Amino acid sequence: MTNPADAAEPRSRYWLVPVLRAVPAAVVALIITFSANHAAGLGLVLFATFAVVDGLILELVAAGRVPTRRDALNNRVQGAIEIVLAIVAVLLIGAGVAGFKWVAVVFGLVVGGLELANGLASRRDGPFARDWQTIGGLGILLAIVVALTPTGYRKALGGIEHVQGTLDASVIVVGFLGAYLALTAVFHIIAGLSHKWGTAATQPSSPNGAPPA
Numbered sequence: 001m002t003n004p005a006d007a008a009e010p011r012s013r014y015w016l017v018p019v020l021r022a023v024p025a026a027v028v029a030l031i032i033t034f035s036a037n038h039a040a041g042l043g044l045v046l047f048a049t050f051a052v053v054d055g056l057i058l059e060l061v062a063a064g065r066v067p068t069r070r071d072a073l074n075n076r077v078q079g080a081i082e083i084v085l086a087i088v089a090v091l092l093i094g095a096g097v098a099g100f101k102w103v104a105v106v107f108g109l110v111v112g113g114l115e116l117a118n119g120l121a122s123r124r125d126g127p128f129a130r131d132w133q134t135i136g137g138l139g140i141l142l143a144i145v146v147a148l149t150p151t152g153y154r155k156a157l158g159g160i161e162h163v164q165g166t167l168d169a170s171v172i173v174v175g176f177l178g179a180y181l182a183l184t185a186v187f188h189i190i191a192g193l194s195h196k197w198g199t200a201a202t203q204p205s206s207p208n209g210a211p212p213a
Contacts, residue, residue, distance in 0.1 A: 008198075010067045010127055015195035017062045018131065022188035024053035025181040032178030040100040041093045043174035047103060048089040050181065055082030067126065074118040078111050085111075097151050097169045104146045104177060112139020131191045135184055142180040146173050 028050040032038070058079030063072040085107050092099035116136025123129040153169040 010065075011195040011198060013065045014062075014128060015192045017057065017065055017192070018188035018195070019192035020057050020061060021054055022185045022192065024050045024057075025188065026185035029178050029181035029185055032174060033182070038171040038174040040095075040097045040170045040174065043100050043170070043177060044089040044093050044103065046174075047100075047107075047177060048086040051082040051086035051089065051107065055079040055086065058082070066128070068122075071118060071122065071126070071128075074114060078114050081111055081114075082107070097173065100170070100173055101146050101149070101151065104173065105143045108139040108141070108143025108146070112136045112143065116140065127195075131187075134187060138180060138184055138187075142176060145176050149173050149176070 028046045031046060032043075035042070056079065058075045063075040063079070066072050066075060085103055089099075089103045092103060095102075113136065115132045116139070119126075119129045119132030119134075119136055123133070126132075149169055149172050151169055153167075153172065155167045
């Protein structure tokens, strides 16, 4: 277990990283939530926007604020993969649901898997292990639910409420991306502020339990 006093300095350096990562996730999640257009092409554009910003944050900010070289390398690799996937997403705009699913699944399994693995590797002495495990786990969950969505799914709405429209695979998988980003944004904000407010080292006490003079 990490001593709270020992973790104070790395937490004070790192807290800005999750807060910054929450911004692109929250913005894209809000756009998806309030947009009537859940086409796969738009989903790929929104994913690319999120991925390139998140990747740059990992490359330019996070890698210089994590405690170990292993953590820094992991952040740089994650960031590079996200930027590459952002480029691929733009190139696949015309590929429809299949293209979106491919990008989302690779992102969830590879980037989420790297973050989860780094969290597990640092679980004994890393102050951010739980954060990375949670975000990595959410990424893998995104990959699973997107992969399990049938590409050709399509169902006309209606029923007793007479709702007009069609629920198809594009609406579902882009909606999954929005839900994933909303969850990660909220978690990043909570984690970042927790690290910021928890950076004060515990005051040492004298052997008899009284506070130092």
